[in-house]
Amino acid sequence: MIDLYQFRQELMTRGVFFCFSGPISQNLVAEMGTTLEQKMHLEEAGKSTILRVFSIVVENAQNILHYSAEEFPADKGGKKAERMLRLGILAVGFEEANYFVHCGNMVENEKVTVLTERLNRLNAMSKDELKQHYRKQRKQSSESGEDSKGAGLGFIEMAKKASRPIEFDFKPIDDRYSFFSMKIII
Amino acid sequence: MERLSLEPTKYTPEIDFDPEARRLVIRGRSYPENTSEFYAPVFEWLEAYLEEATDDDVTVNIELDYFNSSSSKALMDFCDILEDAADAGKRITVNWIYAADDEDMADMGQEFQEDFDRITFNLVERED
Numbered sequence: 260m261i262d263l264y265q266f267r268q269e270l271m272t273r274g275v276f277f278c279f280s281g282p283i284s285q286n287l288v289a290e291m292g293t294t295l296e297q298k299m300h301l302e303e304a305g306k307s308t309i310l311r312v313f314s315i316v317v318e319n320a321q322n323i324l325h326y327s328a329e330e331f332p333a334d335k336g337g338k339k340a341e342r343m344l345r346l347g348i349l350a351v352g353f354e355e356a357n358y359f360v361h362c363g364n365m366v367e368n369e370k371v372t373v374l375t376e377r378l379n380r381l382n383a384m385s386k387d388e389l390k391q392h393y394r395k396q397r398k399q400s401s402e403s404g405e406d407s408k409g410a411g412l413g414f415i416e417m418a419k420k421a422s423r424p425i426e427f428d429f430k431p432i433d434d435r436y437s438f439f440s441m442k443i444i445i
Numbered sequence: 446m447e448r449l450s451l452e453p454t455k456y457t458p459e460i461d462f463d464p465e466a467r468r469l470v471i472r473g474r475s476y477p478e479n480t481s482e483f484y485a486p487v488f489e490w491l492e493a494y495l496e497e498a499t500d501d502d503v504t505v506n507i508e509l510d511y512f513n514s515s516s517s518k519a520l521m522d523f524c525d526i527l528e529d530a531a532d533a534g535k536r537i538t539v540n541w542i543y544a545a546d547d548e549d550m551a552d553m554g555q556e557f558q559e560d561f562d563r564i565t566f567n568l569v570e571r572e573d
Contacts, residue, residue: 285456288456288476289476293455305546307547307548307549310511310549310550314549317511318513390552390556393556397517398521398560400518412515412518413515416513416514416517420549
């Protein structure tokens with residue numbers, strides 16, 4: 260397929276104005292974040308909105324960076340490589356007067372239940388409950404010293420900043436993996 | 446005690462800890478790939494400083510435009526160290542400086558303020 264026009268039309272139909280699919284790096288996270296920030300600034304979005312979208316893009320992109328189950332060694336050391344490159348897809352769009360962030364990556368099947376329960380729990384909480392939950396989790400992870408990457412704080416952060424419940428889906432791929440998709444409306 | 450200064454990058458904040466002025470500044474954005482790796486030397490410096498410092502007054506300016514969730518945990522640990530020092534008799538003032546039109550950062554500051562009661566925690570609005 261040489262013609263990317265169809266593919267682009269498909270994205271536009273969904274309201275998507277930015278889309279990335281592939282291996283992600285920290286530099287890419289920063290570049291995507293600042294470019295999107297610039298674009299929204301030109302569209303005269305409010306400062307709080309811009310920062311919320313920026314924040315949700317960063318949390319999602321760093322989730323891929325740390326947790327995507329689709330990975331390959333970042334150097335030629337094979338399985339002994341010090342770092343892994345992880346893959347995922349991230350899209351940002353605008354529909355019905357709201358920005359939204361889409362994110363997808365492979366996860367191990369055994370994580371599906373935990374993630375589903377966690378997201379359902381967050382979706383059932385009010386903004387005040389989310390705030391209390393965030394503080395409790397942050398304190399707990401601080402005291403136990405466990406999970407230096409944030410102990411699920413990222414999901415709570417997204418739920419706090421979202422204007423509607425987080426939509427999500429797990430598509431079974433094979434006996435080891437499922438594809439995890441999320442849509443967060445700001 | 447030597448001054449600790451780290452230049453800001455796209456995803457790490459400027460760190461300027463000046464023992465002579467007894468003023469510690471964290472400014473910019475914080476979303477490193479590996480948060481504990483970035484903050485390890487910062488915590489190390491802070492603990493050594495609080496142990497060594499004979500002066501009682503320390504001012505800390507936290508002026509962040511954005512931080513990710515793992516940095517939020519690091520900031521919590523940072524304030525825990527300050528709270529312990531306040532318990533031990535130091536007078537610690539934290540200024541949480543945020544842009545006037547940034548509601549989320551104001552809320553975050555308020556949450557920190559409620560979590561720590563031994564340090565003087567000020568919310569400072571900045572007009573951009």
